Amino acid sequence: MQPNSRHFQVNAESALREPNLQSALKQLESGFVAGRQRCYDALPEFEALRDRAKEVLDHTLDNLDAYLLEYEARVLESGGLVHWASTPEEAREIVVRICRDAEARSVIRGKSMIGEEIGINDALEANGFEVTETDLGEYILQLAKEPPSHIVAPAIHKTKDEISDLFLEHHRGLGFTQRQTERSALVNEARQVLREKFLAADVGMTGANFLIAETGSNVIVTNEGNGDLSSTLPRVQIVTAAVDKVVPTLEDASLLLRLLGRSATGQEITAYTTFTTGPRRERDADGPGEYHVVLIDNHRSEMLGSELRPMLRCIRCGACMNHCPVYGRIGGHAYGWVYPGPMGSVLTPLMVGLDEAGHLPNACTLNGRCETVCPVKIPLPRLLRSLRSRQHLQRQNSSLARIALSLWSWVALRPRLYQLLTRPAMALLARLGSRSGGFRRMPLASGWTRVRDLPAPQGSTFQARWQQQQRDRK
C-alpha cells in the first residue's frame, strides 16, 4: 500500500465530514471500550497480567536472536521451512517464489496486518495469482478496493448498505442476484462464495498472533474460523510473521491470549484460537503438504536497538486506537498507511519514514489514555514524544511552529524580559477584549480561532499584581 500519511491534515478534515464514518466511530466507545472495561472489571488479576506480559515480552526482546533461532530449529524439525526477509520486497519475492514453485493458481488469505505491511496481495496479483481474502471484513475491503481502517475490525468504516451494494455488484455473476439487507443473509452469502474459494485454493496464507519458540508453532486468533480453513485446506501453507511475534513458551502465549481478546474486542477469548505446527504428518487427517514461515524484519531490528524498543511488545489488540480520542474522530484511513491510531503513529514513521509520516507523532494530545489500556504497557506518549525529538533534531517539524516555540523558550529563559514583555501585552489584550470577553479572530493565532474564540485575559499579570500587593502591604 502506497503511504499517504503526508496528507494527514486533509484526510482528517474530510473524515470529520463523513457522516457514515462518524456514526461508525461513535460505536467504538459503546462497543470495544465498554467491552474491554467489562472484562477488566471481571478479572481481578488484569493488572498483574499486564505486568507479567510486559516482563515476558521484555525478556523475549532481550533474547530475541536466541528465541528466533530456537523457533526456526523447531519448525525445521517439524518438517517446515523458515525464510528470512529483511525488507517487504524480499518477503514478497519469497512468497511469490513459493507460490510459483508450487505451481499454484489461487491463494486464500487469513487476515494479517503483516500482509498489508508488505503489500502481498498486489504482488501476488501482479504475478498472475488469484488472491482471496477470507476474513469477512478484509473480503469486503478487497471487493471495495480499500485498505483496512482498523487493525482488528478492518471494515469498521463500512455501513451495511454499502456492503449490500458491494455484494450485489460482485456476486451477481455467481448467481446471487438478490440484494441482501439482513446481516445474517450477507454473512451467509459471503460464506457460500468463500467456501468455493477455500476448496479450490492451492496456497493458504495466514499471519501469526504468536510464534512459539519451544514448539515451532504458529498461533492465530479469529472469530470466523477462516484462519483454520486457510491453514488446513490448501496443499501449501505460508505463514508471514514479523520477527517480534516470537514468544518463548506455550505458557507465555496463553498469558498473552488472556489479555489479547479482552483488550481487543472485550472477549475473554476469541471464537477460534488455532495452533499449527509444521506440515501434515502421516497420521494427520488434513493439513498442508508444505509449511513455510516467512520471518520479516522491516525495520524492527532498528527499533530493537533504539529507545523505541518497547513498541516491539505490541500484540496488535487495537485497544490504543479504540481509546484514542483522535482516532475516534477521524478513523484509520486518515493516518494514510497500514497501522492507524497511537501504535500506528509510532510504527508508520519508522517503516515509511518520518518525512512521509511526520504528522502522525504530532497528531496526538499526549492525553495518555492509550497507555493506560495497553495490555503490554507500551509507553506510547513517551515514544511519540521521542519521535518529535527526532524530528526536532532533524529539523523536520514545521518551521513556523519551530520559530514560535524557540522564541517562547528564549523569552521564558529570561524572567525579567518575560515580565517586561508580558505585562503590557496582557494589559492591552485585556483592554481590547474586556467588553466582549473574547476574540473571534486573532492575528498569529488563527489555528486557535478557526474553531473557538480566544477568551480575553483578566489584564496585567499575576506577578505584577502580586508584587504590587506586596509593596502596598509594606
Add this chain to the structure above:
Amino acid sequence: MTSIETIHSAESPHVGLFVTCLVDLYRPSVGFATVELLEQAGCRVTVPQAQTCCGQPAFNSGDDHHARQLAIQVLDAFEEFDYVVGPSASCLGTIRCHYPEMFADDAALLPRIEALSAKSHELVSFLVDVLDVETVEAGFDHRVTYHDSCSALRELGIKSQPRKLLASVAGLELDELQGTDICCGFGGTFCVKYPEISGRMAADKINAVEASGADTLLAGDLGCLLNLAGKIRREGKSTRVYHIAEVLANMADGKSIGEGDD
C-alpha cells in the same frame, strides 16, 4: 531577584508557588485563589520572581535542549522550598513525572531534579493528600460539572481529591460528565496544529457538559479551560467556566473565563 514573602509562623510548611505561565498571563485571580487556599491550610507562601514556564511546550515539541534549560531555571528558583505547588496538573505533572526523564542521563543534576520532583504537587491534591484538608470555607450556589484534565487523571492520579473538596462547598451540586476520562482536545500545540480535530473534541466535550445539566464548568487546568471556554463562546452556549481554585477559595464572584460585560 528578591523573593517577597507573606508572614507566617516559622514551622508552617514553606511553599514556593509555581503559578504557571497561563495563570500568570491569563487569569491572575487563580493565582490569588491558590495563595488563599494554601494560607488557609497553614502554609507560608513565597512567589519566586524568577519563574516563567515549566518547559512543557518545548518538551512536548521535541525541543529537549530548551526544555532542560527551563527545568534548570525552575530548579534554581524552587529547590529551597519545602514544597512546590501550582494550580495545574499539566505543569506540575511535567515537573513531577517528566523532569526526571529529561535528566535521566545527567548524573550530576538528577538527584537535585528528583528531589524537586518529589516535593512538587498540583494544588488540590496537595491540599487533600499532603495537608489532609477535608473541607473548605466556600459557597457556590450552582450546579457544576468537573472536567478531569488528562495529566491530572493519568499522570498524577487525581480524581477523588477535587470532588472531595467540592463536596464541602455550600450550595454546590456536582453533576458528573459522561466520558470524563476523554481528552477535551487542547493538547498544547495540538490544538493549533490540528484545529479541526481539536475543535470536534472540544465540541463533544461541551455537549457532554450541556447534557450534564450543570450551569458551570470547573477544571484544574487553564489549558483545558481556555479551550472549552473558547468553544462555549463560539457555539453561543451559556455555561460559565471557572478554575476550581476560584470556587474553593470562595473567589468565583468575578467574571467567568471568556465572559464579557454584556
